[in-house]
Amino acid sequence: MISHTEEDYLKALFRLVSGKQGKQEAGTNALADLLSLKPASVNNMLKKLRKKELIDYEKYGKISFTDKGRQIALLVVRKHRLWETFLVDKLGFSWDRVHDIAEQLEHIRSDELVEKLDWFLGHPEYDPHGDPIPRSDGSTPTTPSAVLSSMQKGDVCKVMMVKDTSAAFLQYLERLSIHVGTCVSVMDKVSFDNSLVIEVDGKHHTVSQKVADNLYVSYC
């Protein structure tokens, strides 16, 4: 049986080892930072997770998943993202309010619940933030790699997919000359509201996080 706490560690590890840089390992301090805990606490838990064969790790070495551990982490992420989708699509929450609630809901234990929820939501592939929802078989929807909103200042990327396909949004993109295949450079990122200053075809535009959330991109 995996405790809520253990699941939190596995999810955090997942965030670290699934980073854009393709790292397959992480360290004690990084985990502690992500979980807002002290390294000593993390170290304790690492021993426990290793004993349960959920992670590979040796003293002073780096941390990585076992297959079993990754499977559990993927399920937690799946549940988190399905619940976020539920909160936004069905209950009418705004996308910025759902995280804390989904953090709680992701620990509800019931395979049947997860599958029924998935069905109820229409088997969504991406959550309201544009993150891919891992499937029950452990696979992940092929993602063009990232959403524009996850890019950092200086990144250059290509638009691969538009999430919101409403007429209003597509018309807006048209005005900025953004299409699938368009190259976008991130000139600046405003930390206050996560809006981005981008360059497209030599012209600068400011786009909101909401807009950037709806644009899937890959590095180029």
Added chain:
Amino acid sequence: MISHTEEDYLKALFRLVSGKQGKQEAGTNALADLLSLKPASVNNMLKKLRKKELIDYEKYGKISFTDKGRQIALLVVRKHRLWETFLVDKLGFSWDRVHDIAEQLEHIRSDELVEKLDWFLGHPEYDPHGDPIPRSDGSTPTTPSAVLSSMQKGDVCKVMMVKDTSAAFLQYLERLSIHVGTCVSVMDKVSFDNSLVIEVDGKHHTVSQKVADNLYVSYC
């Protein structure tokens, strides 16, 4: 902040003090039985709940709620029953599978979630088992008193309300001559599947628990 565990104790206390006999107090052993814990553990927790002013109780005395404690218990029950309603009405769970999942969901902390869920479900007054869902102001829908399925062998009661109003169910009741106001005597209760042998207008019928769940009755 109230822990999940504390909520479990308050909910169990609620079940004891809101029993049909109208008791307003309960004992250590009764709580321990209900929670499948040892009396010593309960005693420990009682001290804590008293210190938090959630219950009234003195050494060797009986246990009862403070207003604050009752309010929390009611909220937990409200959440439990709303989630059960969600699981059955929206996700298509059968009524007998939802309890364990609702036991987990009832601890999710978010006032906004509860109110949005209530709205999403259409402000239901009764859960799939026919139990009244406490309202956010702490009031409880007036209940005809009980569902037929909660009656015991020898009880005599009057049908006050039909929960499932589908044509199929109403036609079924018609065949048994059961209407609102009909007097029903419970001749026997089959523990295997909780079906009831009832007498209506001098005739004996066997009704399933599902049927009995859908008939609200009051003692006569």
Added chain:
DNA sequence: AAGTATTGTTAGATATATCTAACTTTTATA
């Protein structure tokens, strides 16, 4: 390559929530 900074580990303390075993009080009954 030496010294320093970063990273990671250990030991021991704390808080929660449980248990067992022994004990005390209250209640029921002979």
Added chain:
DNA sequence: TATAAAAGTTAGATATATCTAACAATACTT
């Protein structure tokens, strides 16, 4: 009413998950 049964309490142990403070190993930097 004396005694036995039931109900309730206490003390001390265990497990989980956290912390602080001190220590050890690795990595960076000059």
